[in-house]
Amino acid sequence: MPYPMLPHWIDGKNDSAPSTRVGDIFDPATGKKIAEVAYADAAQTDRAVGAARRAAEAWGQTPITRRSTVLFRFRQLLADHQQELAETIALEHGKTADDAAGEITRGLEVVEFACGIPQLLKGGLSPNVATGVDLATMREPLGVVAGITPFNFPAMVGLWMYPVAIACGNAFVLKPSERDPSVTNRIAELWSEAGLPEGVFNVLHGDRVAVEQLLEHPDIKAVSFVGSTPVARHIYQTASQHGKRVQALGGAKNHMVVLPDADLELAADGAVSAAYGSAGERCMAISVVAAVGEAADGLLPLLKERVEKIRVGPASNPESEMGPVITRVQRDRIRGLVDEGVEQGGALICDGRSLEVPGHEEGFFIGPCLFDQVTPEMSIYREEIFGPVLCVVRCAGFEEAIDLVNANPYANGTAIFTHDGGAARRFQRDIEVGMVGINVPIPVPLAFHSFGGWKNSIFGSHGIYGEEGVHFYTRQKVTTSRWPDPSQRGVDLGFPPGK
């Protein structure tokens, strides 16, 4: 029996043209292939961008209140289908359905923010800046913009981008991850149901072939990317060279600093939740605990006790707290890194390498791993593992912990656990990281703020969603106007002209 084939979504419908290249979609919990996905070629990419270009002009001219009405309807449809979307994500990604529903909730928040687009695009007017002269600032859409998204949040990361871009009056071409692409087609149908005109939202599936074409396409005006750092850097460089506006968010190695005065039970709860939720495949996952002074000896048993209780299993089992990782290759890579951690002197306190889930022996499972005595030279510290591995680095003092975090090339998120307000305040000021949590392990900003790290975790000047998103997807126009008044005739070479 042939596998179901997921097509592109172009101009408001499934694309019926046959694809010469296809990819496999797996259920990571069983390790079995479950479907295929079309991989875009040059002609398909051109058609998707062409459909977006044709739609962009009319959509950009559509009254803002009508655009916002479509957003409100889309918001309701997304909420109504949250469970169904979560199950689609869980099947292809492997995360639990609850966790998948959570990513829809975070996406909904961005849609809700974008519903307020009439307020966000109000512009500014300064009347009578000189005699009879008015000055008005407004923001206009860019035209066609593209998004390229990672596997780990197959719905949420796209939802960080296109509700804002579309609300601003742009048309969007999304290239989701080829690993778990199905939820995006369902979301495209919901856009259609919400009354979004054909061609305003298009989905192009595939791999780097499609991405390279989008980066060079003359009709794409801006590119939003979220994924690993090497690819983010490449996207930023290539799309910039082709004259596009780019925001490219990369990988992470997020540290949680625990001071000796912290509530260690709370810190252990936070660290374990943030390290192993979604099998560590979150860009804001905590992967390093920097335990200061005697905090380490108090914290380690609390971490171990919690890690040993994590129930690993398929999303289909409601008891599961942590699912498999995304591919067999990634599972084997994580095992290899844990092996290296042991060889390089890390103390492996919890070893999930050989975990088997009964009935799911071919699934891409690896159990939670916990290391103590990690040092910055070890590969488990240097690499973004993106799996269920937590490293504890022991720091002699607070200063050393701050230096450790600031020396890391990644700078997405970080957290401090302490009761000392002065220490927290100093951490917030001195730490060179984009998103900071104080007794909050995963400090993801809500949609009315903006998301973005520093250093190798982002390339480009704008964070994603929030007002940064509105600015990214629009360009400013400033108009200075004066209505003819004969009393003001006369040449004046002064600068500024006489008032």
Ligand code: NAD
């Ligand atoms: P990835 O970089 O492999 O892929 C991301 C996207 O880029 C996918 O759509 C993929 O098809 C495409 N792609 C992959 N290789 C490419 C290439 N050579 N040229 C052009 N396009 C290419 O990332 P992933 O494995 O899907 O996701 C995990 C990574 O994403 C982790 O590094 C994680 O930290 C990061 N991430 C970051 C954030 C953030 O906000 N900073 C959020 C989520 C995920």
